Amino acid sequence: MDKILITGYSGFVGSHLLGALDSLENVNLLGRSAPAKCNKHLKANIDAQSDYSSVLDRVDVVVHIAARVHVMSDTAANPLEEFRAVNTEGTLNLAKQAVASGVKRFIFVSSIKVNGESTTGKEAFSSVDKPNPEDPYGVSKAEAEAQLIALGKETGLEIVIIRPPLVYGEGVKANFASLMNLVSKGLPLPFRALVSNKRSLVSVYNLVDLIQVCISHPKAANQVFLVSDDEDISTAAMVALMAKVQDKPNLSVPIPALCFKIAGKLLSKEDVIDRLTGSLQVDITHTKNTLGWRPPYSIEHGFQMACKQKARK
Numbered sequence: 001m002d003k004i005l006i007t008g009y010s011g012f013v014g015s016h017l018l019g020a021l022d023s024l025e026n027v028n029l030l031g032r033s034a035p036a037k038c039n040k041h042l043k044a045n046i047d048a049q050s051d052y053s054s055v056l057d058r059v060d061v062v063v064h065i066a067a068r069v070h071v072m073s074d075t076a077a078n079p080l081e082e083f084r085a086v087n088t089e090g091t092l093n094l095a096k097q098a099v100a101s102g103v104k105r106f107i108f109v110s111s112i113k114v115n116g117e118s119t120t121g122k123e124a125f126s127s128v129d130k131p132n133p134e135d136p137y138g139v140s141k142a143e144a145e146a147q148l149i150a151l152g153k154e155t156g157l158e159i160v161i162i163r164p165p166l167v168y169g170e171g172v173k174a175n176f177a178s179l180m181n182l183v184s185k186g187l188p189l190p191f192r193a194l195v196s197n198k199r200s201l202v203s204v205y206n207l208v209d210l211i212q213v214c215i216s217h218p219k220a221a222n223q224v225f226l227v228s229d230d231e232d233i234s235t236a237a238m239v240a241l242m243a244k245v246q247d248k249p250n251l252s253v254p255i256p257a258l259c260f261k262i263a264g265k266l267l268s269k270e271d272v273i274d275r276l277t278g279s280l281q282v283d284i285t286h287t288k289n290t291l292g293w294r295p296p297y298s299i300e301h302g303f304q305m306a307c308k309q310k311a312r313k
Contacts, residue, residue, distance in 0.1 A: 001026050002216060005059045005103075007046065007094070008066030009036065012171055013109065016204045017063070017211060028055040030094075031066065046090035056101035061215050064091060065109045069137070083140035091144040095151055105158040105221065107214050110145055112165040112200075112226065112282060113138030118274055120197070124281035127163075127224040145224075158221035160214045162207075165228060165282055169204035170305045175275075180306060183242040183250075191276070192252035194235035194260075200228035200282040203302025206295040210287070217291050225287040231299040232281050241300060245307045 005028040008014040018036055021027065028040040030052060035041035042055040046066045056062075068086040095106050115125040116132040131142040145161055152159035168176045182189060210227050214220040233241070236252065243250040257277045264273030287293060 002060040003039075003058055004028070004215065005030060005055055005062045005098075007031060007062070007064050008109075011065065012173070013167060013204055013207060014065045015171070016169065017065070017208045020205075020208050020212065028059060030055050046086050046094065048085065048089040048093045050090075050093070052094055052097050053101060056098055056103060059098070059101065059103050061105045061107065062094065062098050062103055063107045063109070063211060063215065064094060067109075068140075080136035080139060083136045084143065087137070087140035088143045088147065092147050092151070095148055095157065099151065099155045099157050103157065105160060105215070106148065106152075107160040107162065107211065108144065108148055109211070110141045110161050110163045111138060112163045112280070114142045114145060114163055115226075115282075117271070117280070118278050119281045120274065120278035124200075124283040125226060126283045127226050127286045149222075152222060160220045160222075161224045162210060162214065163224065163226050163282075164202045164207050165200045165280060167202055167204050167207055168306050169302050170308050172204075172306050176306065179239070180242050180246070183239060184246050184248055186248055186251060188251045188253050189239060190253055190255035190260075191235050191239045192250075193254035193256050194277055195237070196257070197234050197277055197279045198232040199235070199238070199280050200232050201299065201302070202228045202295075203297055203299065203305070205297045205302060205305070209296055210291075210293060213291055213293055219290050223286075223290060225290075226282040226284050227287060228282050228284050228295070229297070229299045229302065230284055230288075230295050233299065235276055241303050242307075245300065245303045 003026045007030045009018050009029045010031050010033045024038045027038045029035045029038045030042050040055050044050045068083050114131050114133055115129050117134045133139045133142045148159045239252050240250045260273045260277050264270045
């Protein structure tokens with residue numbers, strides 16, 4: 001059995017990964033908060049200076065999930081440098097030390113933002129697209145990917161890159177949780193006419209399953225994988241499904257997409273409106289064909305699990 005180091009284990013994706021593992025006897029953890037029961041733990045930041053050698057000793061595979069995450073309203077004076085310090089420089093520092101410790105494989109959970117922000121009027125994003133990040137978070141992830149690939153070619157470290165779109169499930173926060181909460185209140189939301197856009201999502205259960213496959217699958221080495229539930233959904237259908245899993249009426253009203261776009265221009269919120277009315281689709285054909293993998297859970301399952309967290313509050 002491979003010995004694994006997991007970073008970001010206390011976050012949304014990391015905590016679900018830990019919960020899915022059969023045993024933590026061969027798992028080391030790297031993170032700032034109190035660890036779950038594991039083989040070894042190091043309390044440290046992801047940065048360009050920290051020494052991670054104590055938890056890299058005899059490790060076969062690193063699963064690097066920790067990151068400075070994308071936020072809607074970043075107050076940092078220089079957001080790009082803040083993202084680079086963790087997501088690019090910190091990642092490369094960890095990877096170089098992994099090489100020195102004899103690690104065989106480095107799995108990097110990146111972001112679909114490396115591909116871009118929208119596929120409205122375009123083909124779905126694919127794993128062979130030229131990176132086209134549009135914000136500091138995406139840039140920092142793209143730079144990390146490029147440096148990891150170069151390090152792998154130089155040293156023989158197997159690099160596995162996974163780019164998820166929006167990840168949801170029990171414990172999800174931000175816009176997904178906010179929208180589900182609005183639907184639960186039975187409010188008449190203006191989304192019923194938004195039926196022509198398509199968005200790829202991935203439940204945390206499908207993402208965790210893919211990560212587990214990539215830990216040991218021989219064909220995962222030196223590959224870039226896009227991931228989704230393989231069930232793209234419109235905004236109107238998303239709201240309807242949120243209502244269904246919460247046993248609430250779908251009270252959405254049909255406001256034309258053009259009205260949203262006009263409002264977006266007037267309020268200088270075109271990016272927000274595009275997330276509502278536009279498309280972001282990913283093509284996971286390469287992932288499925290290379291690994292023989294299919295998402296084991298339906299999109300409805302993921303929505304039901306996201307609904308469970310609200311019921312417990």
